[in-house]
Amino acid sequence: MERGKTLTVDLVLHNAKVYTSMGIVEAGVAINEGKIFRVAKEPNLPLASAESNLKGYLLLPGLIDSHVHLRDQQLAYKEDFSSGTAAAAAGGVTLTIDMPNNKPVTMDVKSLRERMNLAKNRSVINVAFYSAFPENLEEIHSILREGAVAFKLFLSQMIGGLDIEDDDALLQAFNEVRKRKVPIAVHAEDKGMIERMGEKMQRLGRKDLEAYLEVHSPEAERRAVQRAIQLVKKSGVHIHFCHVSSAVGLETILTAKDMGLPVTCEVTPHHLLLTSEHLKSYGIMALMDPPLRTKEDVEALWSALKHGFIDSLASDHAPHTVEEKESGSVWDARPGIPGLETMLPLLLTQVNEARLTISDLVRATSEMPAKILHLRDRGSVIEGCCADLVVVDMRREYEIDSSKFYSKARFSPFDGWRVKGKPVKTFVNGQLVMDEGEIVAKPGTGQIVRW
Ligand SMILES: [Zn+2]
Numbered sequence: 001m002e003r004g005k006t007l008t009v010d011l012v013l014h015n016a017k018v019y020t021s022m023g024i025v026e027a028g029v030a031i032n033e034g035k036i037f038r039v040a041k042e043p044n045l046p047l048a049s050a051e052s053n054l055k056g057y058l059l060l061p062g063l064i065d066s067h068v069h070l071r072d073q074q075l076a077y078k079e080d081f082s083s084g085t086a087a088a089a090a091g092g093v094t095l096t097i098d099m100p101n102n103k104p105v106t107m108d109v110k111s112l113r114e115r116m117n118l119a120k121n122r123s124v125i126n127v128a129f130y131s132a133f134p135e136n137l138e139e140i141h142s143i144l145r146e147g148a149v150a151f152k153l154f155l156s157q158m159i160g161g162l163d164i165e166d167d168d169a170l171l172q173a174f175n176e177v178r179k180r181k182v183p184i185a186v187h188a189e190d191k192g193m194i195e196r197m198g199e200k201m202q203r204l205g206r207k208d209l210e211a212y213l214e215v216h217s218p219e220a221e222r223r224a225v226q227r228a229i230q231l232v233k234k235s236g237v238h239i240h241f242c243h244v245s246s247a248v249g250l251e252t253i254l255t256a257k258d259m260g261l262p263v264t265c266e267v268t269p270h271h272l273l274l275t276s277e278h279l280k281s282y283g284i285m286a287l288m289d290p291p292l293r294t295k296e297d298v299e300a301l302w303s304a305l306k307h308g309f310i311d312s313l314a315s316d317h318a319p320h321t322v323e324e325k326e327s328g329s330v331w332d333a334r335p336g337i338p339g340l341e342t343m344l345p346l347l348l349t350q351v352n353e354a355r356l357t358i359s360d361l362v363r364a365t366s367e368m369p370a371k372i373l374h375l376r377d378r379g380s381v382i383e384g385c386c387a388d389l390v391v392v393d394m395r396r397e398y399e400i401d402s403s404k405f406y407s408k409a410r411f412s413p414f415d416g417w418r419v420k421g422k423p424v425k426t427f428v429n430g431q432l433v434m435d436e437g438e439i440v441a442k443p444g445t446g447q448i449v450r451w
Pocket of ligand 1 (some may be wrong): 318
């Protein structure tokens with residue numbers, strides 16, 4: 001399209017403080033056909049069919065949450081594409097990458113296609129998909145052709161068709177993925193160690209939270225990280241470590257980074273803001289895997305984040321019913337908490353308290369997730385990029401109340417926390433999908449993002 005006075009674009013957002021690569025600038029943003037058409041001062045903005053005044057608000061790239069369990073299908077009682085993407089929109093998240101441990105597991109073209117078809121009609125934000133590894137490694141290529149953006153490997157339990165106890169099989173799979181240059185996201189906990197410790201605790205009749213922490217230990221994380229890194233050395237594949245929680249796990253990753261190996265890592269808001277002391281006071285509702293750690297672990301994560309060593313922040317939104325969370329002992333309870341609606345307000349609060357800079361927030365929640373997943377036209381407010389945006393009010397204070405979540409999982413260890421900084425509008429593909437907490441777009445407004 002040519003620049004000129006007669007041009008009319010779809011939408012102009014006026015008077016915002018816009019987060020750009022040059023810092024925060026007072027500007028307007030013109031949007032056309034779902035893309036950012038221009039970021040400019042008032043006189044240089046084109047005419048528009050629709051306009052919105054964002055005076056007093058900060059405009060950021062929408063969050064790309066690279067660790068989300070949207071469930072649906074046989075797990076729709078926990079969450080479905082409609083409730084999960086509404087939760088995302090409410091939380092300023094414009095693209096979620098869906099994890100494959102579903103029922104059925106996303107691990108071949110058929111199961112991936114089925115999820116894409118469901119998501120297409122039900123989602124209000126954009127959705128992309130991880131796949132677990134197929135049994136037949138040849139299928140890796142057809143899964144990528146179908147549009148999965150990355151693979152997910154659980155080293156704590158076998159999900160998908162790959163025998164995780166066989167290093168040769170892992171190496172073969174890594175070599176296949178290496179040919180296509182997509183990353184493998186890894187849940188790093190050592191299966192053998194977890195099983196041995198678990199059996200020991202069962203024999204001792206232990207059912208307490210402390211026993212869960214001993215089974216899912218920092219050492220189990222470190223060992224799995226170490227094992228994955230050995231395979232990175234042999235294959236050259238890009239490994240993205242999910243939800244790093246311990247100082248020793250982190251240290252092992254940072255050593256590999258120092259060596260120039262292609263590894264990146266992610267941390268969740270709950271591992272940054274809660275410790276195992278919170279787990280003891282909140283009980284099983286705050287149980288997740290990996291679990292909350294000590295104050296020293298949390299400090300190590302913060303220090304790495306401030307030094308730019310943590311590549312991304314992701315929610316690990318893992319919805320369950322309250323009944324499942326409360327059922328029986330720690331060994332029966334489902335690990336995981338919802339996070340899509342709390343991630344951005346919690347992080348903005350950290351910005352307001354000067355523990356986190358706004359540029360570190362944007363880097364870790366938008367820019368780097370886009371880069372890690374090779375989504376070239378996403379994650380920044382620049383001309384030509386997809387118009388996936390979140391408008392935040394940095395001064396708005398409120399209390400987190402899980403009973404108001406769009407997610408079906410209406411519980412949170414952050415319930416009652418006072419936060420300062422709120423997403424007030426979310427735009428996806430140039431369309432307003434959330435306005436002051438209301439979902440204003442139709443299901444199907446979101447698109448499937450393919451590799
Ligand atoms: Zn997860």
